[in-house]
Amino acid sequence: MNTPPPPSAPHRSARGIAAAAAVCLLVAGCSGSGGTSGSALGAGSRADGARLKVALVTHASEGDTFWNLVRKGAQDAAAKDGVDLTYANDPDAAGQAALMRDAVRQKVDGIAVTLAxxxxMKGPVAAARxxxxxVVGLNSGIDSWQSEGIMEFFGQDESLAGRAVGDKLDELKAxxxxxxxxxRGNVALEARCAxxxxTFDGQTDIVYVEGTDATATAAAITARLRQDPTIDEVVTLGAxxxxxxxxxxxxxxxRARVATFDLNQxxxxxxxxxxxxxxxxxxxxxxxxxAVDSLWLYKTNGNVSGGGVSPVLTGPAFVTKANVASVAAFAAHGTR
Structure with missing residues (x-):
């Protein structure tokens, strides 16, 4: 494996499929020699013996159950690694940027951030570097993480996932x-519909709704369905x-059917x-x-997942009536 650069150095621009990197991380951690910390450090400890401090900064809206799952995963990794984790979120881009600058001023040991x-986020990421x-990226920004100088990325290729849904709709004869x-303006959501x-052979229309207002969202979808009875599939981008x-x-x-991206209980x-x-x-x-575990691995053992050139893909995976039983128990535990 090529030796990865430290986070302050420019990243190489090559991209590749990260399935192998994901397996490597999950099984044993992909080794590298970036960073100044060594494996002699205790779990979750800095060189001065203090616990590592990691900040997770997202674009989540309040009450969105999807982000509860992200946060739960981060908290479990922090507990396992002995890391002090802080979480902050703001759906407004300027607000999220301000939260990340706060984390930099607090001199945390690592930051995980979404790039919706x-x-x-360019300025705050540059300030962290x-x-x-x-800084590692997660969830949103698979096409931007390297150009912004982020060390690693964990998430789904949203364009690939959208194309897979288009193929699925063809199979279902929609x-x-x-x-x-x-x-509006969220690059991950736009990539899904695009x-x-x-790939969908049929007609695809796009409607924008105010996601923070459930009543308005339902009303907008209802109006479009009444307006055009030929719509036979509604594809949403959140559970x-x-x-x-x-x-x-x-x-x-x-008579339309409903399909969606993302999952909750x-x-x-x-x-x-x-x-x-x-x-x-x-x-x-x-x-x-x-995201949190990768920062612990980097600080304590110099590991960089994907070698700093490939994202670690976490999806897409289709959940249907045929296989939903296999994830139901995990959903009940709040981890799927």
Missing amino acids: KPQA AADIP KHALCVIHE GVKK QFALNAVKSVKQSGS NLVKAVKSGDVQFAVDQQPYLQGYL
Whole structure:
């Protein structure tokens, strides 16, 4: 494996599929020689003996169950590694950037951050690098993490996932899909719908809704279904929005089916009952867990997952009525 650069050095621009990197990390950790910390350090300890401090900064909205899974994974990794973890979130890009700058000023030992709106995070990431604080990305920003100088990335290739959904809709003989984007300008969400449109042989329409207002979201979907009865598939980009869409289908009298990206405990029940055809699971718990664990590995053993050139992919995986039982128990525990 090539020796990875420290976080303050520019990253190489090559990208590749990271399945092997993911397996390596999960089984034994991919070794590298970047960083100044050595394996002689105690678990979760800095050179001065203090516990490592890691900040997780996301673009999550309050009450979004998806992010509870990300946070749970991060907390479990921190507990295992003996790391002090702080969590902060703001769906506003400027607010998220300010939270990351706060973490830099607090002189944490590592930062994990989402890049839903990458341009807004360029300055804070540069500030962290200038302070020799390693930064890893997760969830959003798979096309931007290297150019921003981030050390590692854990998440789903959203364009690939969208294309997979388009293929799935063709298998299900759908003809007209409505793709619901709940946050305008979020690069991950835009990539999902663009991917669906690229491979789906039928017609794909996009509707933007206010994701922080469940009532308004349901009303917007209901209106579109009433307006166009040829829509036979509603594709949402989050579990709670799929449940809104199920209600909208019933209220509108539409015959459309519902499919979604992302998973939570209530969505598992909806897949079991057949209200939702399938969900694309990007494993948010795993994203949070690996992001925090990777910073511990880097600080205590110099490891860099993917060698600093490839993302570690956590999805996509399809959850359908045929296999939902295999994830139901984990969903009940709050980890899927």
